[in-house]
Amino acid sequence: MRAVDLIRKKRDGGEFSGDEIRFLVAGLGDGTVPTYQWSALTMAIYWRGMTAAETAALVDAMLHSGTVLDLADIPGPKVDKHSTGGVGDKTSLILAPIAAACGVTVPMVSGRGLGHTGGTLDKLESIPGFRIDLDLDAYRRVARECGLVLVGQTAEIAPADRVLYALRDATATVESIPLITASILSKKLAEGIDALVLDVKTGDGAFMSRTEDARALAASMTTIGRALGKPVQALLTNMDVPLGCSVGNALEVSESIACLHGKGPDDLMEVSLELAAEMLLLGGVAKNREDALSHCRRSIADGSALERFRRVVIAQGGDGRVCDEPENVLPRAERIEWVKAEQSGYVHRLAAWSVGHASMLLGAGRTTAEGRVDPAAGIVLHRKVGDFVKTGDVLAELHFNPSFEHALPAAREMFKQAVTIADEPVARPPLILERL
Numbered sequence: 001m002r003a004v005d006l007i008r009k010k011r012d013g014g015e016f017s018g019d020e021i022r023f024l025v026a027g028l029g030d031g032t033v034p035t036y037q038w039s040a041l042t043m044a045i046y047w048r049g050m051t052a053a054e055t056a057a058l059v060d061a062m063l064h065s066g067t068v069l070d071l072a073d074i075p076g077p078k079v080d081k082h083s084t085g086g087v088g089d090k091t092s093l094i095l096a097p098i099a100a101a102c103g104v105t106v107p108m109v110s111g112r113g114l115g116h117t118g119g120t121l122d123k124l125e126s127i128p129g130f131r132i133d134l135d136l137d138a139y140r141r142v143a144r145e146c147g148l149v150l151v152g153q154t155a156e157i158a159p160a161d162r163v164l165y166a167l168r169d170a171t172a173t174v175e176s177i178p179l180i181t182a183s184i185l186s187k188k189l190a191e192g193i194d195a196l197v198l199d200v201k202t203g204d205g206a207f208m209s210r211t212e213d214a215r216a217l218a219a220s221m222t223t224i225g226r227a228l229g230k231p232v233q234a235l236l237t238n239m240d241v242p243l244g245c246s247v248g249n250a251l252e253v254s255e256s257i258a259c260l261h262g263k264g265p266d267d268l269m270e271v272s273l274e275l276a277a278e279m280l281l282l283g284g285v286a287k288n289r290e291d292a293l294s295h296c297r298r299s300i301a302d303g304s305a306l307e308r309f310r311r312v313v314i315a316q317g318g319d320g321r322v323c324d325e326p327e328n329v330l331p332r333a334e335r336i337e338w339v340k341a342e343q344s345g346y347v348h349r350l351a352a353w354s355v356g357h358a359s360m361l362l363g364a365g366r367t368t369a370e371g372r373v374d375p376a377a378g379i380v381l382h383r384k385v386g387d388f389v390k391t392g393d394v395l396a397e398l399h400f401n402p403s404f405e406h407a408l409p410a411a412r413e414m415f416k417q418a419v420t421i422a423d424e425p426v427a428r429p430p431l432i433l434e435r436l
C-alpha cells in the first residue's frame, strides 16, 4: 500500500477500506506516512468527505493509536460529557459532581480554552493547588474514590489526534465533519467510558455557528459512536448568548459553586441539569427523563453534589474551602470597571462571540495554544437577553489586573458591540434546541 495512491483515491472521491485507514493512521504514528502526505489527505477528506463506515474506522484507528483506559474495575456506569465549546460554558464543573452524586462515575478528560471560548482545565487551575496532570494510577484512584476525576489529555490518550489536530489547524482543514467526529470521539472513547453525552453548541459564540452544521456534526457523532457500540446522546444547545452570568476562569468556578449550592442562574442550571439527566439515563440509573431530572435536583438540594465537588478538589490537591468561601480562596482581579447602558429598553442581543472576545482581551483567554491566562480576569453580566435596563444601569463588570489596563478600551468597545437594546420586550431564547 502506498500513501500517494490513497491520497489520489480520496482526491478522486473513492472510499477507503478499514485496512487502508489503519495503514494511514499507523503511518502517522511511526512517520512512514509523513505529515506532508497527511496534509494532502486531510484536504482531500475535507472536500470529498467520508462515509459512516470510513469515519467509524478512522475513530477506531485513532482511538487505538494510544492507551485505551480500562475502568472495568470501577463499579457502576462510566459516562462523560463533551461540549463543542462556548462562552461561559462551565457545565462540566456542575454536571460532573451531580452525576457522581447520582451514581454515575465521570472520568473526564478536558481541554484548555482557545480564542473566545474557555476550557475546563483553565477554570480548574484557578483553584489554588488543583492539579490536572494526574498519572493514570491517580486518575483511576480519584475516579473510584470521588466518582469523578477532572484531568487534561495525556500523551498516552489518542496521540494520533494531537498530531492531526495541529496539522489540520495549520492546513485550514479543521472544519470537516468526519475529521471533527474522529478527533472528538477518539479522545473521549479512549477514557474507557461506557457512554457519552454531547453538548453540540450552535449560534454566535459556537464553533459551528450555523444550526444545520451543528446538527450535521451531532448526527455524525451519535451515528458513529453508536456504530462503535457506545450509547451516545447529543443535545443541540444555544450559544448565541453566554451561558450564566460569569465569563472568565475563577469567576466561572465561583458561579459553578453557586449552582452546586442551588443559587445558580436559571439558564446555566437548565443546561447543566438537562445534560446531567442524559448522563443518568445513559448510565441506566434513572427510569426516564423526569426521574433523572428529579435525582439531579435532589443532589443539589441535599448537598451531595457539592460534597462530590469538594472531594474531587481535595483529592486533586486543591483548596477545599473554595466550596464554602470562593471569594476568599479564588484569585480576584485588582480592578473592576462597569459598562453602563446608554439607553433604556430591553436587551435583545448579547452576542457570545464578542463577550468571549472582550473577556479574552482582559486576559481571561489565550490567542495561541501556548499562551497563558489570567485566572482572575473576565466579565460578570448584570443583564441578559430579555431583561429591561434603564439608561445608566450597569450591564456588566469588567474584571482585570493592571497589566491588562492597556486592553480596557478595546475590551469595553468589544463588549458594547455585543449588546443591542430596543424598545419592544423580547422573549428569552430557548436553550435546548434538539435531542439527537
Ligand code: URA
Pocket: 165, 174, 179, 180, 181, 183, 184
Ligand atoms: N474539538 C476537537 O477536539 N477536535 C476537533 O476537531 C474540533 C473541535
